[in-house]
Amino acid sequence: MFKIILTLSLTLFILSADTSIKLEKGWQFIGFPSTIENTQVFNNAHVDIVWGFDGPSQAWLGYSPDKTQMDKITKKYKTLTNVQAWQGVWIHNKSDWTITLNEQTSPDTNITLSKGWNLVSLPTDSSVSPTLFQDDIVWQYSNRQWQVFSQDESEKSL
Numbered sequence: 551m552f553k554i555i556l557t558l559s560l561t562l563f564i565l566s567a568d569t570s571i572k573l574e575k576g577w578q579f580i581g582f583p584s585t586i587e588n589t590q591v592f593n594n595a596h597v598d599i600v601w602g603f604d605g606p607s608q609a610w611l612g613y614s615p616d617k618t619q620m621d622k623i624t625k626k627y628k629t630l631t632n633v634q635a636w637q638g639v640w641i642h643n644k645s646d647w648t649i650t651l652n653e654q655t656s657p658d659t660n661i662t663l664s665k666g667w668n669l670v671s672l673p674t675d676s677s678v679s680p681t682l683f684q685d686d687i688v689w690q691y692s693n694r695q696w697q698v699f700s701q702d703e704s705e706k707s708l
Contacts, residue, residue: 569651570648572646572648573641573649575646579640581633581672582671585633585634586651597614597642598642599616599623599641603669605667611627611630611631612624635660637669685701
């Protein structure tokens with residue numbers, strides 16, 4: 551039996567004084583090199599909804615700046631209150647915009663994986679061999695395409 555790990559990659563920027571990430575209209579998968587302590591960064595007219603996944607509890611977390619959307623989220627899901635370093639989040643944007651984070655710390659390079667599913671965004675220009683995960687199945691989303699890797703099968707695109 552396979553344990554399943556979800557790992558996704560995205561090109562990000564290493565922190566200096568400010569980190570800017572360009573977000574496009576529609577769904578986009580992003581991550582941050584340091585922890586976002588609260589979801590206020592998503593409180594703007596560009597953001598429709600943000601989804602994260604908590605590995606330890608194996609539960610989806612949702613957030614929306616729109617009260618009606620947020621009420622729907624909290625009926626079925628936990629609330630996304632922060633985003634850990636390298637935790638991946640799916641964000642639906644109403645329009646293109648740039649998120650700018652004013653950080654004075656170096657990026658956290660440790661990524662903790664929980665048993666079961668994990669939603670991870672890897673650092674810039676990072677590559678991890680799927681063989682690192684031994685008998686696990688690894689999913690990757692990059693350049694708007696899915697790929698799956700396992701020891702039993704060669705690489706295949708979805």
